[in-house]
Each structure stands twice: as C-alpha cells, then as structure tokens.
C-alpha cells in the first residue's frame with residue numbers, strides 16, 4: 001500500500017515504488033494473514049514464511065537463536081557502566097570528547113584536533129577498537145574487561161589531553 005496515494009497493487013516480490021507518479025513514499029505491506037502464526041512444521045527461519053516476502057524456502061537454512069534475557073540485561077548494564085565511566089574518564093582528563101551508545105553498544109568520540117590520533121593510541125593501549133571509535137560488548141565480557149578498557153582509556157586520555 002502506498003501512503004501517498006493510498007493505492008494498492010500486487011507485489012511480485014520486486015516492487016520498490018508506487019506505479020503512480022507523485023512524491024517519494026515508503027510502500028507498506030498489507031498482510032493476508034494479520035495474525036503472527038509460525039509454521040510449527042519447520043524449525044528454521046522459514047517457520048515465519050507467512051510473514052516473509054517469500055517465493056520459495058532455501059534448503060538447509062539456519063534456525064533462529066534465542067538469547068536469554070538475563071545475559072542481555074547483563075551486557076546492557078555493562079554497556080551503561082562503560083559509557084558513564086568512560087565519559088567521566090574523558091571529562092576528568094579535560095577532553096571535550098563524547099561517549100554515545102545504547103545497550104551493549106558504545107562509541108568513543110575523542111574531541112579536539114587530534115581525535116583520530118587518540119583512537120590510534122587507544123588501539124596501541126591494548127584495546128582493539130573500530131577506527132571510528134565504536135564497539136560492542138559481548139556476553140563473554142565481564143566487569144574486569146570493562147575495568148581494563150577504562151584503564152586503557154585513562155592512559156590514552158592522559159596522553160591526548
């Protein structure tokens with residue numbers, strides 16, 4: 001369904017735009033089956049075939065993974081602690097840096113004219129971090145790993161200040 005003209009049309013699986021000429025609009029799906037009913041005869045991704053734009057299932061496709069909410073809650077809490085403590089470390093070092101993120105994800109954004117140099121130093125301090133300063137915490141990490149990360153950040157921040 002097109003929200004710009006309220007037009008509808010059959011989806012052959014390749015439709016990306018409305019057939020009518022008007023301003024750009026994001027097409028929405030109108031599901032034949034409004035209820036979310038997994039197919040119990042399958043244990044792979046295609047158990048959700050009623051909700052997928054599917055022509056035919058692939059043989060040997062993977063199954064879905066279920067993560068226990070306590071493990072996710074733990075790494076989200078670790079992420080929050082890392083962001084709060086990293087912001088404090090940078091602030092105490094006198095850097096105009098920012099720390100962003102959500103859940104187990106974080107971004108360290110060194111300020112100043114040599115922000116990129118700061119990130120290079122960070123890698124040399126024993127922490128492998130994305131060149132843009134973003135990272136994520138996995139369920140294998142602990143409070144001790146976050147403490148090591150913050151100690152490395154403190155050393156780098158002292159050099160960058």
Ligand SMILES: [Zn+2]
Nearest residue numbers: 002005007018
């Ligand atoms: Zn339209």
